[in-house]
Amino acid sequence: MSQPSRPVRIGIVGAGIRGSLFARSISQHPDATVVAICDRAEALARALAVEHDARSFTDHRELLAAGLELDALVVATPDFAHRDVAVDAAQAGLHLLIEKPLATTTDDARAITDAVERAGVKCVVGFENRWNPRFVAAKELIDAGSLGTVLTQVAHLHDTVFVPTEMLSWAGRSSPAWFLMPHTLDLLLWLTGKQVVSVYATGVKQHLVGRGVDTWDSVDASLTFTDGTTATLHSAWVLPVSHPAVYDLRVELVGTESALRIQGADQGVHLFSDQLRWAQWGTFVKDGRLQGFPVEMAVSFIDHLLGRITDIPGLADGLVVTRVISAIDRSLASGQPEPVADPA
Amino acid sequence: MSQPSRPVRIGIVGAGIRGSLFARSISQHPDATVVAICDRAEALARALAVEHDARSFTDHRELLAAGLELDALVVATPDFAHRDVAVDAAQAGLHLLIEKPLATTTDDARAITDAVERAGVKCVVGFENRWNPRFVAAKELIDAGSLGTVLTQVAHLHDTVFVPTEMLSWAGRSSPAWFLMPHTLDLLLWLTGKQVVSVYATGVKQHLVGRGVDTWDSVDASLTFTDGTTATLHSAWVLPVSHPAVYDLRVELVGTESALRIQGADQGVHLFSDQLRWAQWGTFVKDGRLQGFPVEMAVSFIDHLLGRITDIPGLADGLVVTRVISAIDRSLASGQPEPVADPA
Amino acid sequence: MSQPSRPVRIGIVGAGIRGSLFARSISQHPDATVVAICDRAEALARALAVEHDARSFTDHRELLAAGLELDALVVATPDFAHRDVAVDAAQAGLHLLIEKPLATTTDDARAITDAVERAGVKCVVGFENRWNPRFVAAKELIDAGSLGTVLTQVAHLHDTVFVPTEMLSWAGRSSPAWFLMPHTLDLLLWLTGKQVVSVYATGVKQHLVGRGVDTWDSVDASLTFTDGTTATLHSAWVLPVSHPAVYDLRVELVGTESALRIQGADQGVHLFSDQLRWAQWGTFVKDGRLQGFPVEMAVSFIDHLLGRITDIPGLADGLVVTRVISAIDRSLASGQPEPVADPA
Amino acid sequence: MSQPSRPVRIGIVGAGIRGSLFARSISQHPDATVVAICDRAEALARALAVEHDARSFTDHRELLAAGLELDALVVATPDFAHRDVAVDAAQAGLHLLIEKPLATTTDDARAITDAVERAGVKCVVGFENRWNPRFVAAKELIDAGSLGTVLTQVAHLHDTVFVPTEMLSWAGRSSPAWFLMPHTLDLLLWLTGKQVVSVYATGVKQHLVGRGVDTWDSVDASLTFTDGTTATLHSAWVLPVSHPAVYDLRVELVGTESALRIQGADQGVHLFSDQLRWAQWGTFVKDGRLQGFPVEMAVSFIDHLLGRITDIPGLADGLVVTRVISAIDRSLASGQPEPVADPA
Structure with missing residues (x-):
């Protein structure tokens, strides 16, 4: 369908930072509407629901059972x-937008994949950096052959210690591998179309443990x-909070014809205030509209639903990321290189 | 009107780089349509018209007389x-989006202003960097008081010698002052809300004259x-073509509380190819949609027409820029400081 | 003389940051020795004198009269x-190394010049950035013709508000013009060999006055x-202290063949500590030796004395800087462009 | 000895880029003299010998047998x-300055170590980046405890494809591991005082093989x-020649208290000529003196000989680098993690 007869009806489970972003992105789309918000924290769910004139829930099963004529979740x-x-949503016949990573175990990823495939619904995984x-500019350059054959790649994605603490x-239930690497791993795979055959990873587990968070400080993964x-x-999530942005994202590729460097956190607006800060506009408001690339992802999700x-x-992209990061784990x-399990 | 009964009908005069950009931006807007294209170069006009299923003209008066039920030009x-x-368009009752600078003489600016005011139409001047x-991020920081009182500002906007040659x-009918400074001047005024009382300018006229283009190589203007x-x-437009972007844009403000630096040309994607190039995405295509801030300006123009x-x-913004640059000229x-003529 | 029969005997007037630097630089030179230190602050003078096994004074005339067989001051x-x-030192027949600026009035500069010329002594002005x-690398590129004809130049030299407050x-007896511009002005003149014919300057006097220091916050000067x-x-000396270095130095030149940018404060070592800091090594100690370019200046001064x-x-360099900055003042x-007084 | 009775007499084997640099550095030192130059390319040896008023040889054994009263080689x-x-030189009782890496096999490194220890001579390994x-500034910060405990480090050192081709x-007899990693490996060890227990390395061997040089394009090594x-x-040595410097050197350390980034190739002087070039001054001439950190290394070598x-x-530093890089090989x-062989 190209011109929908009625707006696409969407529910959102999770009313935190990301849920709020999606709610607003969808609400301002002319062809979509937010119908329901669900969060185990009832106040959060209700507040966001009120803002978008939607119904609120604390259990996603109730939401699915409420007869809301939902198209997607x-x-x-x-x-x-x-x-x-x-x-549950796939079994209810709903299309899905799932935040990255698809899942943090291959089992979970497989279960979701099976449910989606059985139900025949659409499923988008939220690798927003696409x-x-x-990265759109980088992809264009690579697809145009500007790099020749890509020989080697390095991707840094770090967070300040603010994030895990x-x-x-x-x-404590996540790690730099699960929280940060889905972004960079998906980017490298998307940019180059390569497939990982094995990984070797090292990590440090000292500082955060001492601060009461039982997880890795940093992880480094070699991919073949x-x-x-x-x-x-x-990926490390122990950068000092004086880093001018909460994250640090840098990707570099060396090809036979040229090399490419992408700086993702320094966006060129530097405020020398009490500390140096790099202004960020992943999303920003201009003329009353929320803008930025995560909003574009929501728009594309809706456009995808509309064909x-x-x-x-x-799903395939989500699954491969989960498989590779499981191998990193x-x-x-093991302290040994690990093959990336075959999808079959 | 918030939901238009029919799409806003728009004509475009000038089918060059900018005209094409506006045509595509308008065409993909759900509430607007491109009805007519005009350019003295008939082939250009026709090609762009075909692309947007519009009529083509080589004289704007014919376009205005063609009974196209236009809303805006x-x-x-x-x-x-x-x-x-x-x-002519204002007298025909059309709303206007005019590329920056509004005009290159105070007389022209005044004539346009008079016509627009008499006709009671809307007029937007295309200072796209807003x-x-x-700069949206910078404006937000300044409006929030992060800088305190702004004491002094410097803005660089240069082009490589490719542009004038x-x-x-x-x-030869323009200059770094008229071609480049409208961007930076409008930005400084918009960011800080200040008013220029006098200017002093120096310039160099050597290199381009020697290459057959009778204009200034560079202009420096002190504003009080x-x-x-x-x-x-x-502003200089004689940068070597090895500059990694065709332009160089840097703005810095020093305030009593903090300082702010904005780098406008280095967007963080560096291709080390036969030469180092900085990828640019003022506009870019993703998922078949033209995106980027000039597109957002066209969207805002349409939203403005729709109230x-x-x-x-x-117009007031366009007029002040024209007055200040006229004083720079x-x-x-004269080799002397010049007052900025009173608008009265 | 190429191999001195005895070390060059040098006195130092002023035992602050710069005097201490010169004392150590001279002491570690195999062909020179520090004989006397003078400072109105007696404790300062004495401490530095003890460190270098020299005599201490609080009045430079006593130093000159003490029969120390000095060669230079x-x-x-x-x-x-x-x-x-x-x-006084010139009249006593001593060679001179004078910190930049030579003087802060044309009268003072003229008096020093006259005394030096009458006495026939050598006089070096401490433009250490040479x-x-x-800038050595920049000068080499320019002298080799890499830039073609230099068309226009911009130099920023700022300090954080820590310096004046x-x-x-x-x-309060100085200004950004007198404290900072001697560096950049001398650099531009030295790099290009050009002569200033007139200047126009604007400045802001608001913030420091409010903090009890009666001087300009910032000065901008256009040179022809x-x-x-x-x-x-x-030059502004009101940058926030969060600037990663106490100073900010950037010079850019646009020539007919190429352009050149010199970043002087960001030296490539960034510490993300409680704040972001750029490590500086104008001078540094390695293997027990003080090193860095100000040390090299002292070495060159001694080598100059030794022929x-x-x-x-x-002196000529010192004099022209004083004349141009006087014109800026x-x-x-006056609010008008001012000619640079003829040296005659 | 602190004041030598006669200059230290030094011979140089290898009259290429590095040999010439050492010859000049030694010649301009007041306490040392270049006595002999040796290179299998006779013309090279002779030219450099003439420049320094030294004798020339094509076989190092002849040089050692020539009765030149050498102190060091x-x-x-x-x-x-x-x-x-x-x-041979150690057996002849000469002190040594050996370019990095000490050797490219553990056997060679061991043989040199044995000879030096038996002869009781001094041996410096030329890790010039110290x-x-x-890195002097970085070391100072780390030693002062600014970083707290260093948790993880990444070092990039690349060359453009010009170097291997x-x-x-x-x-073809070297690799990015042997040619480049000695610099970065020694730096990381020196900066932090850590000891490597095992390594895992991956590499790409495609592009240079196709260009007729049988070696790795790039190597990545994980150290525990x-x-x-x-x-x-x-380390990769296939960067495009448009990289603004022939090398790319970046080191980053993340500590519990702060993080440190060191940029080694971009020195802040950018020439936008036919291509963007970063001016380099590892060594440079000012006032007739060769200056720069490799010169300082030669000075320190002489000072070390003089006590x-x-x-x-x-040797210990040279040996550990050779052992770790052998393990990388x-x-x-093997495609497996490898322990770093015990020195015993």
Whole structure:
């Protein structure tokens, strides 16, 4: 359908930072409407529901059972809590937008994949950096052959220590690998179309443990691709809070014809205030409209539901990221290189 | 009107780089349609018209007389050729989007202003950097008081020598002051709300003259504001073509509380190819949609016509820029500081 | 003389940051020795004298009369207090190393020049950035013709507000023009060999006055050279202390063949500590030796006294800087462009 | 000895880029003299010998047998050709300055170590970046505790493809690991004092093989230290020649208290000529003196021979680098993590 007879009706599970972002992005889209908000924190759910003139729930099953004529569901729960919501929604026949990572175990990823495939619904995985203009530009250059054959890649994605110690209540159930690497891993795979055959990972577990959060401070992962080329992922979430942005994102690719560097956190607006700060506008408001690349992702999700676009990160992309990061986890435990399990 | 009964009908005069951009931005807006394209170069006009299923003209008066039920006209002719088109369109009752600068003489600016005011139409001047996320972020910081009182400002906007020698056929009728400073001057005024009381300018006229283009290589202008603070504008269009972008844009403000630096050309994607290039995405295509801040300006223009937003650069902004740059021109000629003529 | 029969005997007037630097630089030179230290603050003088096994004084005339067989004197008193020391030393037949600026009035500069010329002694003015590797590299590129004809130049040299409010007791008797521009002005003149014919300056006097220091917050000066090309100097000493270095130094030149940018404060070592800091090594100690470009200047001064080198900034350089900055002062007062007084 | 009775007499084996640099650095030192130059290319040896008023040889054994009363020998032969020269010189009782890496096999390193220890001579290994002001500043910060405990490190050192394809005749006998990683590996070890317990390395061998040079394009090595922390080394020598410097050097450390970034190639002087170039001044001439950190290394070597300094990279440092890089080679071959062989 190109011109919908009625707005696409969407529910959102998870009313935190990401859920709020999706709610606003969808609400301002002329062809979509937010119908329901669900969060275990009732006040959060209610507040966001009021803002968007939607109904609120604290259990996603009630939401699914409420007869709301939903078309699609956004899954914006914590990383490790995607499975039940996604599976139940797929079984209810709803299309899905699931935040990255798809899941934090191959089992969960497989369960979601099975449910989606059985139900025949659409499923988009929220690798938002595919809409980030920096990486859109990079992808265009690579697709145009500007780099020749990509020989080696390095991607840094770090967070300041604020994230695992203050922002996230569930950092101890996650890690730099699960929280940060889905972004960079998906980017490298998307940019180059390569496939990982094995990984080797090292990590440090000292500082956060001492601060009461039982997880890795940093993880480094060496990737070998099927074509014999390599990549390395670096992720630490113990940067000092004086880093001018809460995150640090840098990707570099060396090809036979040229090399490419992408700086993702320094956006060129520097405020020398009590500390140096880099202004960020992943999302920003101009003329009353929320703008920015995560908003574009929500727009593309809706356009995808309406059949207007087809090139969008889906289950296969979510699954491969989960498989590779699971292998990174295994390598951290074994101290050995680990093959990436075959999808079959 | 918030939901238009029919799409806003828009004509475009000037089918060059900017006219094409506006045509595509308008065409993909759900509430607007491109009805007519006009360019003295008939082939250009026709090609763009075909692309947008519009009628083509080579004289704007014929376009205005063609009974097309137009609501608005975009004026994307060369800098010095805005007056006749704008005045005629205003007299025909059309709303206007005029590319920056409004005009290159105070007389022209005044004539357009008079026509618009008499006709009671809306007029937006295309200072697109007000939609540039970098400057949106800067404006937000300044409005929030992060800088305290702004004491002094410096803005650089340069082009490589490609622009006056190859890109523009009419560089000899323009200058770094008229072609480049409208961007930076409007930005400084918009960001801080200050008013220029006098200017002093120096310039160099050596290199381009020797290459057959009779204009200034560079212009530097010292501005004094009514509150006793200062700013300097630097614009040269003789940068070597090895500069990694065709332009160089940097703005810095020093306030009593903090300082702010905005880098406008280095967007963080660096291609080390035969030369180092900085990827640019003023506009870019993603999922089949043209995106970027100039597109957002076109969207806001349409929203403004539909009464949805009111804060948009208008005639007063265009007029002040023209008055200040005219004073810069006078100072270049006199070698003395020049007052900025009173609007009265 | 190429191999001195005895070490060059040097006295130092001014035992602050700069005097201490010169004392150590001279002491570690195999062909020179520090014989006397003078400072109105007796404790300062004595401490530095003890460190270098020299005699201490509180009045430079006593130092000169003490029969120390001095060859040369270093003048490291505050900017405005060079004249008496320099004139008396020249009359006593001593060679001179005078900190930049030579003087803060044309009268003072003239008096020193007269005394030096009458006495036939050597006089070096301490424009240390001529030894800064960045500018040595820049000079080499320019001399090799890499830029073609230099068309326009911009130099920024700022300090954080720490300098006029805490570091200097005599900021109220100085200004960004006198304290900062001697560096950048000398650099531009040295790099390009151009001569200033007139200047126009604007300034802001608001913030520091409010903090009890009666001086300019910032000064901007437009320079016109005899060859019709231009330069602009920007100096403010109200940068927030969060600037990662106490100073900000950037020089850019646009030539007919290429352009050159020199970043002087960001030296590539960034510490993300409680704040972001850029490590500085104007001088640093390695293997027990003080190193860095100010040390090299002291070495060159001694080599100059020993006849080993002749290309070194002298009185003429000091005088022209004083004349141009005096004209900047006049322009700040008159609001008009001011000619640079003829040296005759 | 603090004041030598006669200049230290030094011979140099290898009259290429590095040999010439050492010759000039030694010649301009007041306490040292270049007595002999040796290179298998007779013309090279003779030219450099003439320049320094020294004798020339084509075989290092003839040089050692020539009765020149040498105190020390500089070994500046290709990476893989250090052993015979160093062992013979040590047996002749000469002190040694050996270019990094000490050797390219653990066997060679061991042979040199044995010879040096038996002869009781001094041996410095030329890890020149320990004199690079950037890393001197970094070391000072780390030693002062500014970083707290260092948790993880990443070091990039790359070369453009010019180096293996044009500059070096013997690239096929070397690799990014042997040619580049000695610099970064020594830096990380020196900066933090950590010890490597095991390594895992991946590499790409595609592009240079196709260009007729049988070696790795790039190598990535994961290091695990005895204290459980990690580091990664990235070295590729296939960067496009448009990279603004022939090399790219970046080091980053994340500590519990702060993080540190060191940029080694962008020195802040950018020439936008036919291509963007970053001016380099590892060494440069000012006032007729060769200056720069490699010169300072030569000065420190002489000072070390004269007993003035003791903290200088020696055999133990050279040996550990050779052992770790040998383990990297083994890991490249085995595809497994490899322990770093015990020194015993």
